[in-house]
Amino acid sequence: MDPVSRAALEYVCKISSPGAPAVADVDEFKKEADASVSAATIKELALNGFIKLKYSDGENFCLEPQEKGTELILAARAEATQAAGSKKPTLSSDAKKTFLYGFLGGILGGALALILAAAVYLIIKLV
Numbered sequence: 001m002d003p004v005s006r007a008a009l010e011y012v013c014k015i016s017s018p019g020a021p022a023v024a025d026v027d028e029f030k031k032e033a034d035a036s037v038s039a040a041t042i043k044e045l046a047l048n049g050f051i052k053l054k055y056s057d058g059e060n061f062c063l064e065p066q067e068k069g070t071e072l073i074l075a076a077r078a079e080a081t082q083a084a085g086s087k088k089p090t091l092s093s094d095a096k097k098t099f100l101y102g103f104l105g106g107i108l109g110g111a112l113a114l115i116l117a118a119a120v121y122l123i124i125k126l127v
Contacts, residue, residue, distance in 0.1 A: 005050075006076070007034040008041050012051050013065045013073050021054050021064040045069070 001009075011033035016022035029037040039058055046053035050069035055062035065073075091099070 001072070004034050004036050005041055005045060006073075008037045009045055009050055009065070009069050010073055012045070012063055013070055016064045018065055018067065018070065021052070021062050023055075023060060023062050025060045 008029055011024075011029060012022075014032075015024060026037065026039055026042075029042070039056070039061075042051070042061055042063070043053065043056070045051045046063070049066055050072065051063045051065050053061060053063050
């Protein structure tokens with residue numbers, strides 16, 4: 001589906017719901033959805049089963065979204081949300097170096113504490 005038709009379908013889903021038709025004219029579609037929406041775009045959506053066109057005089061339309069149209073819009077929104085949420089944060093080179101130095105410092109400090117504890121234990125044991 002082209003972007004103009006998708007914008008028109010989103011506008012139809014915004015102003016009405018299945019079972020509750022709404023009236024709109026081409027100027028509203030151009031203002032709210034996309035400037036290149038035409039009567040042919042709206043009729044094409046109706047022919048493809050995305051919307052139900054109850055009345056049309058060429059400029060004014062009484063229409064409601066069909067299940068096929070609402071599912072398409074909901075799937076597109078879910079896909080956009082999933083794509084936006086799937087970006088993983090990455091560490092910069094400085095952050096990686098900082099982590100590495102902290103990790104190695106922790107290992108070195110733990111080793112020194114272990115050696116000191118062993119030395120104290122041996123001194124106490126020998127005396």
